[in-house]
Amino acid sequence: MSVRFVIDSLDFVRNESERHGKIHVAELTRLHSYLFDDDGELTYAVTGLLNGNGKPILRIVINGTLNLCCQRCLGKLEHALGVQTDLLLAKNENELRLYDEDDKIDCILASNNMNVMTLIEDEIILNLSISSRHPKDKCSSESLNNSNQTTNALSDHPFAALAALKKTH
Ligand SMILES: [Zn+2]
Structure with missing residues (x-):
C-alpha cells in the first residue's frame, strides 16, 4: 500500500513539503464501525507550513464521500466529507500542555516518525462524530x-x- 507514509513532521514543515493522493475507504480500518459499506475513495492533501505566528503546522485536507450507517435506522447514509484542519506541532510535552489549554487550537506532538495516515483517519473520525443520521423526513426509523x-x-x-x-x- 503506497499511501502509507511516515514523515519527520518538523522537517516536513521546514521543507514546505506537500503530499497528496487517494485513499480507498476500505484501507481506513478504524472507520469500519461507522460505515455501511467501504465503497469509495477519498482524496487527501497534507501540507507543512508556518501559521501567522510563525508556528509550524500541518494542514490536512480530506474530501470524498463515505457511506455511513445511520445511527437511527442503520440504513445507508451518504456523507460528503470536507475536512480542512490545521494541526499545530508542539516541540515538546510542555508546549503541548500549553496549547491544549486553548480550545481553538488543535495541537499534536511533533515527531520524526509520524504516521500521516493515522492523522488523516483521526480527523475523519472527529468529523464523523458530529452527525451521522438521516434528516428526520428521510430516515426510515x-x-x-x-x-x-x-x-x-x-x-x-x-x-x-x-x-x-x-x-x-
Ligand atoms: Zn436513518
Missing part, C-alpha cells in the same frame, strides 16, 4: 422520530417554566 418529539417537549419545558415564573412577579 419511526420509533426514533417519536423520541425526538419527546426531546422537543423537554426542551420547551424550561421556557414554559420561565414564562410561568414571570407571571407571578
